[in-house]
Amino acid sequence: MPDTSPTGSQRTILILGATEAAPPEGLLPAPEGARFTFAAGPPLEEALAQADAIFVWHGRGRDIEAAWVAAGRVSWIHAASAGVDKLLSPAIVASDVVVTNSRGIFDGPLAEYALALVLHFAADLGPTLAAQRERRWAPRQYRRLAGRTIVVVGAGPIGRAVGRLAQALGMRVRLVGRGARPDPEWGRIEAVADLPALLPGAAFVVLVAPSTPETQGLFGAAQFAALDPGAVLVNIGRGALVDEGALLEALRSGRLGGAALDVFAEEPLPPDHPLWSEPGVIVSPHMAGDFAGFEAALVARFREELEAWLAGRPLQNVVDKQAGYVRSADPGQRSGSA
Known part of the structure; x- marks a missing residue:
């Protein structure tokens, strides 16, 4: 796995799919060493150019593909979902960017x-x-x-x-x-x-x-x-x-x-x-995972990963981008592979 640990005093995390006026509940404040920027959707070139990492909220991963060429600093993308098919464009799959998801919550x-x-x-x-x-x-x-x-x-x-x-x-x-x-x-x-x-x-x-x-x-x-x-x-x-x-x-x-x-x-x-x-x-309208409190759980999982990323610790739920899901060392584990 490539080294995704940030360097420097402060890292910029793009919150994609939300606005600063209406951030995901529980997201703020940003932890020490990080600052949050927001983009509800395209155009994303300017926001991606400034980002070191991306938190994909409300399934907006597909929006990244058209502007990905601008994302020269991004080393980590976290999806607030279990599925990452909309996020994994050919360019992201071919890159060294690490992708994590919210496996386990749903x-x-x-x-x-x-x-x-x-x-x-x-x-x-x-x-x-x-x-x-x-x-x-x-x-x-x-x-x-x-x-x-x-x-x-x-x-x-x-x-x-x-x-x-x-x-x-x-x-x-x-x-x-x-x-x-x-x-x-x-x-x-x-x-x-x-x-x-x-x-x-x-x-x-x-x-x-x-x-x-x-x-x-x-x-x-x-x-x-x-x-x-x-x-x-x-x-x-x-x-x-x-x-x-x-x-x-x-x-x-x-x-x-x-x-x-x-x-x-x-x-x-x-x-x-x-x-x-x-x-x-x-x-039913793609709501099988939308239990009461699911958004708070997604934010909590992201903040756990963010704290690890900022500290240079290993990330959890790292997606095998070629396979399209998180692999487990032991497929028989209770958190086993697909």
């Missing part, structure tokens, strides 16, 4: 959100709510989660948290990662290349993998065809993981029993997109 909240969506379908709450709106008394049976199989695609900390909650409800969990490997917690992580063979028999599939070149279009027509009729898809990872055309076809053919989507290929989801009104679909 594990539990995202897992809870995913299981809430799974429970919605398991308890058949859609028809219950529809009957309530019609003032119609319509009791019926539903299927328990215990004993049913859930495939979780993404074996990093979020996927593992989903698996633990599902396991606590009595579900059989198949955890899928980049490659097949033994795992001290799960016994075995399955390979994403074997996904078609893992899908038959699954009642639910939860996608939590990051968006990388390898995961683009990960779930398409072949994967939907491999599912048992009535299976449910939950995507809290990235919209690019799913072929939305194939998803709609699977829903309309009856192959898929439902889908809960928090992420989409285009965000915000256009008002005329057919997913808004497709029966059996839950659309």
